[in-house]
Amino acid sequence: MRLRLRVNGEAREAEDVWEGESLLYVLRERLELPGSKNACEQGECGSCSVYLDGSLVCSCLVLAGQAEGREVVTVEGISEGDGLHPVQEAFVEAGAVQCGFCTPGFVVATHDLLRRVPEPGDAEVREALAGNLCRCTGYEKILAAVRLAARRMAK
């Protein structure tokens, strides 16, 4: 089937989409947006997190057809222009990126947290990021990055 949707503010189309395909597959393999990562395909790791109509979701658990006509924002679309978003900057500066595989998912989930709760406490951060796994950093630096981003964005 043919799929039409808006991704990062642009109208996009994908051809020959299989009916059982996930939104994640469409983004990565058909729309050339490899930012969202595919690690588990079962909602466990959060590395495929995107916004679907403004709501944070695992794109591996969205059936492609469910995104027809909807608005998707991926990690590629959260910053304006060519610069990094403050959340992305904070991840780099705090050393919250090692292999980087989990980073796009963490960035989108953190973005979602900070727009809902501009000054989250540590417990809130842990709860909000509970659906994102990282195999490298031990999470402390990720927590530091979230605090840093929150401070900067609050200004």
Next chain:
Amino acid sequence: MEFIQPTSWREALEAKAALPGAVPIRGGTDVMVELNFARSRPQAILDLSRVEELEEWGIEDGLLRVGAGVNYTRIVEEIGDRLPGLAMASRTVGSPQIRNRGTVGGNLGTASPAGDALPPLYASDAEVEVASMDGSRRVPVADFISGPKQNALSDNELISAFYIANADGPQQYSKIGTRNAMVIAVCAFALALHPEQRKVGTCVGSAGPTPIRVEGAEDFIGGVLEEGDLWQSRGAIPDAALRRFGELVAGAARPIDDVRGTAEYRRHSAGVLARRTLGWAWEEYRGVRGAA
């Protein structure tokens, strides 16, 4: 594979009647895992995410009627104050990403004994509304869930909503998992005090082939409260009665050993959760803990 995307409830029921093998999908948090791992290849998928009727909730016949498509995030935010037990359970489901998509309708559809939304529905005598082109019927949740991953839906039926009373007293939900978030319950327990009916509702999750309502424990504690006139006096429940309540719940659990826990651990924890949640809810009722 065929993909059917109705935009109204009527169209959805028509599609289900025409293609009884079509697998419904709403949040997709169970269905997509099956598809991604090629565990199932249905002939057709019926997407319910555009059916606006399923997104609605409101009061009907003095009860809350909550559409099968209302996700956990909305349950917590929009009706959590009316259904504190279900809201507590909803908060434990997966992660924000999962709660933004997953629905009680999907939890009922999957009918897992570990489904977190189910015990609070049992403890408050909720009913599941199912519909087909022939009309709709309401089924008590305990009859709707008929076995592990089995429910009472016929091939031509869909779940439209569930009916549940506004909380008329304190409610609790407690869940044990291997970590704080993102886990399937090793054992769970829901409790609802119904002061108007002078009843205590219970349900153990994840410790049997289906969630289990423990009538023996409900009757026992009901007798203790009646005898001591405790509903009226709001006096404390004696420790021995709390312990006995826990023992009766543990005795009614029918757990199995699996990778997440042994049967013995599950049975023990069901008793502990029962005793504690009753203690907390009763303290709240007495006005000692939190607001009633």
